[in-house]
Amino acid sequence: MRFTPTELTPAELELQAEVRDFLAAELPRGTYEPALGMGADHDKEFSKKLAAKGWVGMALPKRYGGHDRSAVDRFIVVEELLRSGAPIGYHWVADRQTGSVINKFGTEEQRERFLPIISRGEIGFSIGMSEPDSGSDLASVSLRATRTEGGWILNGTKIWTSSAHENDYFICLCRTTPMEDGNKHQGLSQMLIDLATEGLQINGIPFLDGAPGFNEVVMTDVFVPDENVLGDAGMGWVQNTSELAYERGGPDRWLSTFGVVEQFLASHVGTPMGDRAVQSLGSMVARYWGLRNMSLTVARMIDQGAAPSVESALVKEMGTRFEQDTLLKLIELVDLEPSPESASMFERMFTAATLTGPSFTIRGGTIEILRSVASKGLRS
């Protein structure tokens, strides 16, 4: 484990200023309901505008429409988007992980087919990993792919597939060779699947507050052509593990409730805060500062060619717990019976955050699983 402090270069600070200016013009505070981090709305127009600025697919190669920018540059852009609660839902998954995975493991044809539209913010990807009987034990997935002329026939069910109802594609982890001798890591493959394919049915599962978002994706004899198998058939586990690494340690793992804290401060403008509130706020701000520096270091290490898997698991485990802690600190400071229909922006956001809060430490791998990953790399 190693976290070496880093800071932004003058060029990186310029990018930060540019993103702030863009957001101040596009999304003036008070004119929209800020999202809670990455759980943001889909807004295809907004995704396109961002892409036009060169801020989608930043880390992808130029020859596929990307921008050859660093992990730190992407960090700078997404932290500003997330802390503003910008509507990034449509391109989020493709930008964070799918593009990089296709670039790393895909065929030349797949790169040419997908990376330019990802970089233009014109395609929405979902994640097809979890199944009814496979959550944390992801390698146990059983969605079956059988060989056929020119491709594969898929049968089975994926679940908790966020935004499948409004996205275009998903990467589906499936079993292309039946499990032998309990060796569950073998015989898995990742497939790029058009969510409008025949035989693929998307059933909405309401989120606990009634909102859409979750889905069950039922596949009945879905045909996937060979050219949509990502990378090598049978290498799905290794590729999938690599994909999950993109989900860790970034600003999306500690900024989900920042907007609520900001609104808390906004609700006090003009009335001085009491000592207890100020100390509690200070403690949160200090932790944002510390977490941000650790998370920035992870991005810097990636740019230096390292694989900071332990570091990013530590940051995600700590960051997502902190997101929940902020809500506990706030509820101690305010006299509220929170209502989602309240006239107060703070109260509405607090309510939404409380209702989605438990998912912070579950989605993308639970904190229990992350601890197992992180604990393996603690020896100095």
Add this chain to the structure above:
Amino acid sequence: MSTTSHIKPISAPDVNVDELLSDAAAKLFRNVSDFDAVQAAEAARWAPTVWKAVAEAGFAWIGVPESAGGSGGTIADACEVLRVAGAHAAPIPLAETGIIGGWLLACAGLPLPDGPVTVAPGRPDDTLTVTVNADGSATLDGSLHRVPWAAKSDVLALFDEASGKVIAVPNSAYTTDLLTNMAGEPRETVTFAAASIPADAVAEAGPQVTTDALRNRGALSRVMLMAGALEAMLNLTVDYCEVRQQFGKPIGRFQAVQQHLVWAAQDAALTKMAAQIAARQAARGDARFEIAAARSLANECASTATRQCHQAHGAMGMTQEYALHHLSRRLWSWRSEWAHPGEWSGKVGRFAESVGPQNLYPLITAGSAHLS
């Protein structure tokens, strides 16, 4: 961790702490501030061999300009040495002699003594009155509390805000009691009975010295010490969980124990990063935000990590004969020094309040530079 250990530390172009310095400090403290030395210091209320080695290496005066009799280097260099000293529970007033007391004396153009310097952290129950006489001498009456190693220090460096003077109070001017902190480090009550301090030991403090600047240095020193102690405590605990076996396997294989280790590792990493950034910023100048934020974090992390590391050790952590208490007792003590409850998180909160909601995130990214 082999995958990342080749990464070079990224130092800021303007503040560059030489790795050779931390290596040299680590070597020295490992040799002299070992288990027996730390243990013996508690009974003897002093660690002469540790002090001698540190003084001979010049480590006590890093960050104090050579022109003022110090060893030169920046406050960031001095902080790195403090961090290493914290990791080895070094039982000497290193920060008091250097970046707190040494700084006070140097700012006022007063000479540095050969031996240790101490500083009073300023407690609510202090009763000291300072009278600066017409001839430039000063008369001190009353008492100061929780003064580190006052009995063993050559000089107590005192800043009197009312008169704007720094006073180099000689050891002979006061008496001390036998109080210690929870780690058995002397934190004495210093009592003056109309003590007269000659004019050549009383000097204009100079524009740099303010009560805020002094408290920031005191707070930063404890952040550095805690960062070192947290990292050492984590390493000790990780090692112990590999070696200690129960139910036929190392206890570190149990998920419940892994949780203790992971949470302690986060506390250690967070505090170290915060400490190093605060030190870097202090070397540049205004570090109000970074020091307060680092201090708020360090205090929280000290509380949680000691709990995790003790739990992972079982009974072994509860004996004098095992090194954990050298670190945990210091962490419990240091988190309360140069800090009254809520002081540092409260400062961060007031900074946030002063910039307002629109500028809250810019404050988090730019720190003190964002404060006017």
